[in-house]
Amino acid sequence: AQTVTQSQPEMSVQEAETVTLSCTYDTSESDYYLFWYKQPPSRQMILVIRQEAYKQQNATENRFSVNFQKAAKSFSLKISDSQLGDAAMYFCAYGDNNDMRFGAGTRLTVKP
Amino acid sequence: EAQVTQNPRYLITVTGKKLTVTCSQNMNHEYMSWYRQDPGLGLRQIYYSMNVEVTDKGDVPEGYKVSRKEKRNFPLILESPSPNQTSLYFCASSFVGAYEQYFGPGTRLTVT
Numbered sequence: 445a446q447t448v449t450q451s452q453p454e455m456s457v458q459e460a461e462t463v464t465l466s467c468t469y470d471t472s473e474s475d476y477y478l479f480w481y482k483q484p485p486s487r488q489m490i491l492v493i494r495q496e497a498y499k500q501q502n503a504t505e506n507r508f509s510v511n512f513q514k515a516a517k518s519f520s521l522k523i524s525d526s527q528l529g530d531a532a533m534y535f536c537a538y539g540d541n542n543d544m545r546f547g548a549g550t551r552l553t554v555k556p
Numbered sequence: 557e558a559q560v561t562q563n564p565r566y567l568i569t570v571t572g573k574k575l576t577v578t579c580s581q582n583m584n585h586e587y588m589s590w591y592r593q594d595p596g597l598g599l600r601q602i603y604y605s606m607n608v609e610v611t612d613k614g615d616v617p618e619g620y621k622v623s624r625k626e627k628r629n630f631p632l633i634l635e636s637p638s639p640n641q642t643s644l645y646f647c648a649s650s651f652v653g654a655y656e657q658y659f660g661p662g663t664r665l666t667v668t
Contacts, residue, residue: 486661487664488661494655535598537599544648
């Protein structure tokens with residue numbers, strides 16, 4: 445079965461600085477998607493960014509970008525110019541054919 | 557507005573008292589799923605449904621039941637809740653074959 449590992453239970457960053465959250469996954473599939481979800485205190489799951497495995501170009505969404513290393517099965521999230529509103533739990537997720545697997549999450553604290 | 561709704565949002569109950577958490581989506585999605593979120597474990601799939609009258613077990617189905625009599629609804633049933641089912645529950649939906657799932661707001665369940 446596919447697994448997703450987030451090795452950083454907690455991270456902190458100073459406001460306006462850059463932080464990178466790590467994620468690795470294990471799969472034998474060639475066609476899949478990877479996601480980063482943000483979960484603020486409201487508990488709502490908010491999609492931050494997604495990456496199609498067949499695309500070599502790393503996805504970007506404003507201040508959020510990923511470093512997708514398919515051979516290494518690594519999918520890290522970089523948050524630039526961190527803002528107080530970025531404080532949340534972040535989940536890395538793997539998806540193929542409607543099967544979605546989540547990592548344990550990384551709690552990000554943003555210091556003013 | 558396209559959305560997934562869950563009710564109730566909060567529920568405190570006692571061991572053995574049957575309960576149902578409703579889930580409804582208005583996006584005409586074929587696929588619906590239930591997850592539970594526990595600290596340090598991320599989200600784990602309980603049951604999923606690929607279409608009306610088609611349901612299947614996820615990773616942690618014990619103690620839960622589901623039904624899919626209508627396309628838009630996918631209730632989660634706990635016939636005899638136990639304290640180890642205290643958790644945060646999410647319903648999600650998507651089109652079959654799509655990789656992005658849309659999440660409901662979550663239901664916080666406490667079983668005493």
